[in-house]
Amino acid sequence: xxxxxxxxxxxxxxxxxxxxxxxxxxxxxxxxxxxxxxxxxxxxxxxxxxxxxxxxxxxxxxxxxxxxxxxxxxxxxxxxxxxxxxxxxxxxxxxxxxxxxxxxxxxxxxxxxxxxxxxxxxxxxxxxxxxxxxxxxxxxxxxxxxxxxxxxxxxxxxxxxxxxxxxxxxxxxxxxxxxxxxxxxxxxxxxxxxxxxxxxxxxxxxxxxxxxxxxxxxxxxxxxxxxxxxxxxxxxxxxxxxxxxxxxxxxxxxxxxxxxxxxxxxxxxxxxxxxxxxxxxxxxxxxxxxxxxxxxxxxxxxxxxxxxxxxxxxxxxxxxxxxxxxxxxxxxxxxxxxxxxxxxxxxxxxxxxxxxxxxxxxxxxxxxx
Amino acid sequence: xxxxxxxxxxxxxxxxxxxxxxxxxxxxxxxxxxxxxxxxxxxxxxxxxxxxxxxxxxxxxxxxxxxxxxxxxxxxxxxxxxxxxxxxxxxxxxxxxxxxxxxxxxxxxxxxxxxxxxxxxxxxxxxxxxxxxxxxxxxxxxxxxxxxxxxxxxxxxxxxxxxxxxxxxxxxxxxxxxxxxxxxxxxxxxxxxxxxxxxxxxxxxxxxxxxxxxxxxxxxxxxxxxxxxxxxxxxxxxxxxx
Amino acid sequence: xxxxxxxxxxxxxxxxxxxxxxxxxxxxxxxxxxxxxxxxxxxxxxxxxxxxxxxxxxxxxxxxxxxxxxxxxxxxxxxxxxxxxxxxxxxxxxxxxxxxxxxxxxxxxxxxxxxxxxxxxxxxxxxxxxxxxxxxxxxxxxxxxxxxxxxxxxxxxxxxxxxxxxxxxxxxx
Numbered sequence: 001x002x003x004x005x006x007x008x009x010x011x012x013x014x015x016x017x018x019x020x021x022x023x024x025x026x027x028x029x030x031x032x033x034x035x036x037x038x039x040x041x042x043x044x045x046x047x048x049x050x051x052x053x054x055x056x057x058x059x060x061x062x063x064x065x066x067x068x069x070x071x072x073x074x075x076x077x078x079x080x081x082x083x084x085x086x087x088x089x090x091x092x093x094x095x096x097x098x099x100x101x102x103x104x105x106x107x108x109x110x111x112x113x114x115x116x117x118x119x120x121x122x123x124x125x126x127x128x129x130x131x132x133x134x135x136x137x138x139x140x141x142x143x144x145x146x147x148x149x150x151x152x153x154x155x156x157x158x159x160x161x162x163x164x165x166x167x168x169x170x171x172x173x174x175x176x177x178x179x180x181x182x183x184x185x186x187x188x189x190x191x192x193x194x195x196x197x198x199x200x201x202x203x204x205x206x207x208x209x210x211x212x213x214x215x216x217x218x219x220x221x222x223x224x225x226x227x228x229x230x231x232x233x234x235x236x237x238x239x240x241x242x243x244x245x246x247x248x249x250x251x252x253x254x255x256x257x258x259x260x261x262x263x264x265x266x267x268x269x270x271x272x273x274x275x276x277x278x279x280x281x282x283x284x285x286x287x288x289x290x291x292x293x294x295x296x297x298x299x300x301x302x303x304x305x306x307x308x309x310x311x312x313x314x315x316x317x318x319x320x321x322x323x324x325x326x327x328x329x330x331x332x333x334x335x336x337x338x339x340x341x342x343x344x345x346x347x348x349x350x351x352x353x354x355x356x357x358x359x360x361x362x363x364x365x366x367x368x369x
Numbered sequence: 370x371x372x373x374x375x376x377x378x379x380x381x382x383x384x385x386x387x388x389x390x391x392x393x394x395x396x397x398x399x400x401x402x403x404x405x406x407x408x409x410x411x412x413x414x415x416x417x418x419x420x421x422x423x424x425x426x427x428x429x430x431x432x433x434x435x436x437x438x439x440x441x442x443x444x445x446x447x448x449x450x451x452x453x454x455x456x457x458x459x460x461x462x463x464x465x466x467x468x469x470x471x472x473x474x475x476x477x478x479x480x481x482x483x484x485x486x487x488x489x490x491x492x493x494x495x496x497x498x499x500x501x502x503x504x505x506x507x508x509x510x511x512x513x514x515x516x517x518x519x520x521x522x523x524x525x526x527x528x529x530x531x532x533x534x535x536x537x538x539x540x541x542x543x544x545x546x547x548x549x550x551x552x553x554x555x556x557x558x559x560x561x562x563x564x565x566x567x568x569x570x571x572x573x574x575x576x577x578x579x580x581x582x583x584x585x586x587x588x589x590x591x592x593x594x595x596x597x598x599x600x601x602x603x604x605x606x607x608x609x610x611x
Numbered sequence: 612x613x614x615x616x617x618x619x620x621x622x623x624x625x626x627x628x629x630x631x632x633x634x635x636x637x638x639x640x641x642x643x644x645x646x647x648x649x650x651x652x653x654x655x656x657x658x659x660x661x662x663x664x665x666x667x668x669x670x671x672x673x674x675x676x677x678x679x680x681x682x683x684x685x686x687x688x689x690x691x692x693x694x695x696x697x698x699x700x701x702x703x704x705x706x707x708x709x710x711x712x713x714x715x716x717x718x719x720x721x722x723x724x725x726x727x728x729x730x731x732x733x734x735x736x737x738x739x740x741x742x743x744x745x746x747x748x749x750x751x752x753x754x755x756x757x758x759x760x761x762x763x764x765x766x767x768x769x770x771x772x773x774x775x776x777x778x779x780x781x782x783x784x
Contacts, residue, residue, distance in 0.1 A: 052520055076522030087517030091535050101521050150521075160520070466772040467765040468728025474745040474761035478754040554642035558732065561749055571648045575736070580652050587648030591641040598640045 001190040002026040007058035009044050018044045020214040031191040033205035041214040042194045046160050050079045077101055080151030080159040084167045088135040094146050095131040101154040119149040141172040159191045182322050198237050203248045222249050243362050252328055253321030255361050256342050256351035262287045265309040272302040285349045286312040292347035318343045325361055328353045383599050391592045398581045407579050423566035426556040430491035431549045438496045442503025461497045469555040477562040487564030495548035502544025506537030539609050546601040553594040635671040643729045647736050661738035669722035676718025680711030720775040727768040
């Protein structure tokens, strides 16, 4: 989908090249993460793809076409572009921001309006509430969602994302990363993603391109980079504890165990005891009438008499199947228990991750290498 | 409907108040002349003519200044002209420190007395704050926002009109406000170079030692300045409030 | 005296400060020759009305800058000063005023440069000074005299602006 051949960029005033003889092939539907320390040329590389920066030499193909043969304005309208939250136009409403490229492409009004609503829904913002708001009325995370929606407005096959989640706090960043991966599964865009955060790269990338001083150091899948770093530079970049980082590669949905049996809050504890005995389990989930997770019961809890609601223990936090095992581990550590509950978007329990699950995941990977 | 009317009423309150004060003062001084000399100088058509001339000087020179300084300021931020900016902005800054009376005197000695000289000097002097604010306003737009617009495929012209200009408008308007208020004051001084206006009343009164003539001119000029400041301030607030 | 005014506006509540700034701001919009027209009935002709007028005009830039300068000090710094047991007066003199100094100086600079122009106009009401060249030149139709006056006034303003700018930078660092 995107091909860079012998691409070099030399800035007038600097000594060495910002990007030197770079070859990169990004397949359709892949997320290619460019990662490296600041000044490594990752942002320059990305901006050459939509011709915000012109390469000194070499050729870049997008969808088989040499981008130098395309009018840069035309080219950019077919490549979505997300930068840190400062990129939203502060004097325009959220709807106007998202409509930027469709307006430039002169879409009919109705089509634009429908598309704006569709995109707002896709990124999890209620169109009726947010359509007419200004960027300053939104939180950092919400602005970032709008930024992503704006880039996807004209449904471009390619997205360029320059540290899109860089300005967010770690919790929001994790949430948005997961959400973005969920969306990407649906839309299957070809994405070039720039970050300086190797953990984000491992989590988001189908492939990671590690850059240093304008050169490509290693270009491979996250698994291969973790298992076989090409040089000391890569090892240092990845940092300590590669095993734990591998947890970033695995989704909870792939590894979780079956959810324990559930019992309604209003049920008497006798029923809980019966369930535990019948299924031979040592854990029960307590759920609301509509099936949403409310808490859990251990065999000791179930021994007391009364209603489930009186004896159950609260669950402060749960995770969704598209979170990573690393997220699961953090939750476990925060929660102080050896397990974490997995719920779907509606809050209904769908599975369970235990320490055993994590051990198995890490062990499995070690055996492969 | 009633709320918009109320808004309009509250918006017009200050201008009306200023107009009423101006009228009352004029009527009082005109209908109570202290002697024959005052009676001859202070007549309604005369006072009105001075006022109209004053407003004419201010509006003409301000419009010319806006029409030239805003495009020039924009041009200074464009590729190809950007290298001129430091020099020009420096000249503008020095020009702004020169007192208006010196500017008027300077051009009088070069171009002679008259309305044309006054309009020229007023135009040149009020050009400076608008030019400077247009330049700094557009330069001050966050480069990230501009890059986002370019990166999404907006042609340079559209980036200017849809992104840079609206975002710089507040600063540009502040420059226009400064320019117009300065213009009202400088137009008062342009009486010295024979361009007429309310300054005529002030100096006529001073040279004839008739204080009511001076006060009529002075009060009207002051009210006009306050009105201009208020008016543009309101335009600023209402145009840019969202 | 101007500094003192600024201090008062800072000590009062925000509303009073805003009102005082609005009034002084309005005074500033009044054309200087009109201001002199008001002052002549009260102070006669000569240096007295010129001095009063100049004072009124210089009020705003200095007052405003003193106010904003004091107002925009990082609250953490003030908290630290309080935490170290400094009293109100000491905080004002040792912390606030030095920190606001640059902004206050900028206000003084604006006032002085503006004052040059107003003083030149004041020559018309008999206050003397360089403006006399301009007005005498005009009444005698002597262009060279007008030009001399204009150039001297302009140079004086530019020099004062430059000089005060230099002082500002020297004392500021």
